[in-house]
Amino acid sequence: MIIFQSLTKAEFAELLIPLSTVRRSETDPEVIEVKKRKQAKLRAQQIFHWVYQRYITEWDQMSDIAKEVRAWLKENVQIFRLTESYGQQSEDGTFKFLWKLNDQKTIESVIIPAALREKIGEEVIDALDDGKRFSGVETEKAGLNKDLDGDSWARLTACISSQVGCAMACKFCLTGVQGLDRSLETHEVVCQVLELRMRAPITNIVFMGMGEPLHNVKNIIKACQIMLDEDGMNFSKRKVTVSTSGLVPAIEELYEHTDVSLAISLNSSTNEQRSQIMPVNKKWPIETLLAACRKVPLGGHRRITFEYVLLKDFNDSPEDAHRVAKMLQGIPSKVNLIPFNEHSGADFKRPTDDAVLKFQKILINKGYTATVRISRGRDILAACGQLRSLFGTARGTEKHRDFKPQDAAVSETQA
Numbered sequence: 136m137i138i139f140q141s142l143t144k145a146e147f148a149e150l151l152i153p154l155s156t157v158r159r160s161e162t163d164p165e166v167i168e169v170k171k172r173k174q175a176k177l178r179a180q181q182i183f184h185w186v187y188q189r190y191i192t193e194w195d196q197m198s199d200i201a202k203e204v205r206a207w208l209k210e211n212v213q214i215f216r217l218t219e220s221y222g223q224q225s226e227d228g229t230f231k232f233l234w235k236l237n238d239q240k241t242i243e244s245v246i247i248p249a250a251l252r253e254k255i256g257e258e259v260i261d262a263l264d265d266g267k268r269f270s271g272v273e274t275e276k277a278g279l280n281k282d283l284d285g286d287s288w289a290r291l292t293a294c295i296s297s298q299v300g301c302a303m304a305c306k307f308c309l310t311g312v313q314g315l316d317r318s319l320e321t322h323e324v325v326c327q328v329l330e331l332r333m334r335a336p337i338t339n340i341v342f343m344g345m346g347e348p349l350h351n352v353k354n355i356i357k358a359c360q361i362m363l364d365e366d367g368m369n370f371s372k373r374k375v376t377v378s379t380s381g382l383v384p385a386i387e388e389l390y391e392h393t394d395v396s397l398a399i400s401l402n403s404s405t406n407e408q409r410s411q412i413m414p415v416n417k418k419w420p421i422e423t424l425l426a427a428c429r430k431v432p433l434g435g436h437r438r439i440t441f442e443y444v445l446l447k448d449f450n451d452s453p454e455d456a457h458r459v460a461k462m463l464q465g466i467p468s469k470v471n472l473i474p475f476n477e478h479s480g481a482d483f484k485r486p487t488d489d490a491v492l493k494f495q496k497i498l499i500n501k502g503y504t505a506t507v508r509i510s511r512g513r514d515i516l517a518a519c520g521q522l523r524s525l526f527g528t529a530r531g532t533e534k535h536r537d538f539k540p541q542d543a544a545v546s547e548t549q550a
């Protein structure tokens with residue numbers, strides 16, 4: 136069986152060509168070929184709408200697709216569903232989902248709400264409380280998809296995984312400590328977003344869950360193409376962000392094929408420091424990484440996000456902040472400071488709030504946009520890996536019931 140969500144629209148259309156029909160009176164082979172292709176393309180568009188915009192996962196429900204085509208699809212193409220083995224709202228206002236894959240391995244996705252009640256409207260909140268499913272049209276109506284480009288608008292960010300585990304071995308990261316199990320297939324990446332969208336009106340996607348997306352770049356490129364496809368998930372390129380520890384050749388490859396936004400896990404102000412906590416730095420040091428960043432075709436007003444995990448007495452000094460400000464000069468950038476989330480897999484400590492704010496202030500004074508990821512309790516990103524280790528293989532069937540984005544606790548401060 137071919138899996139539907141593993142194919143881009145162009146690939147799916149190619150598959151449908153033999154099913155296309157033309158009038159018997161048509162005899163010119165070239166004309167026949169063109170007409171068949173056109174019909175296949177149209178059908179691929181229709182089916183993409185059914186699955187990615189209307190969340191229909193049964194071929195028989197696709198009423199505008201010819202019966203014979205549906206019959207063939209039923210025999211040959213599977214619309215994949217992820218099995219939810221655990222879904223829960225955590226204390227910090229985020230929603231965690233644990234999915235069981237066909238080989239029994241588990242991965243996580245998290246929904247991070249950053250929403251103001253009045254921005255959403257009672258209608259939507261009530262519907263969400265009922266666990267109602269949303270269509271793209273409804274979220275549009277609710278104003279959730281409006282691009283207000285401010286810091287106070289409703290946002291539901293899906294934080295998704297790209298691999299089971301991670302091979303990059305960053306010293307501060309729980310997933311890194313666990314090592315790599317395997318990379319995710321395209322459909323396993325796409326379906327995390329699809330499943331979440333069936334449950335809540337996701338507005339943004341970040342590849343900041345488990346794994347190094349660019350260590351699985353081919354599948355991530357395809358997944359991004361499906362996410363950005365206007366007949367597919369129809370996300371704006373500004374709303375899909377790939378986060379990487381810095382696999383330089385893969386950054387170049389990514390931008391040859393798709394145009395998502397980029398986040399770089401910088402995490403240090405010198406090569407010596409960075410190599411100590413991120414082995415990838417030995418191969419592609421900071422200057423090589425930043426040179427690649429300068430070449431990213433950003434266009435418009437897009438900027439690269441530089442993530443910086445603040446580790447107490449390691450990379451959190453004012454001198455570090457000054458060095459970061461200096462090294463990012465000339466790159467359209469914003470800095471996202473993440474106070475380290477402590478866990479049993481690493482000895483690092485979370486810096487004091489005072490040190491965090493001081494660090495932020497230095498960057499702001501140098502003219503940067505610098506945000507601090509605040510979280511009540513456990514930080515969501517590290518909690519990704521933690522949830523998996525807590526439950527090992529999947530267990531429990533509890534589903535989330537009350538999705539209340541107004542409970543959002545993970546937010547960003549921006550100056």
Ligand code: SAH
Pocket residue numbers: 301307308309342343344345346347348378379380398399400402442443444473474475476477478514516517
């Ligand atoms: N592999 C990719 C994406 C997943 S990690 C990458 O490294 O960019 C997403 C972010 O979580 C990275 O910026 C990483 O530095 C950060 N992170 C990992 N462990 C953390 C922890 N314990 N506390 C705070 N941030 C952490």
Ligand code: SF4
Pocket residue numbers: 301302303304305308309310311312344345346347379380400
């Ligand atoms: Fe992998 Fe990212 Fe964790 Fe590093 S920080 S080990 S690249 S998931």
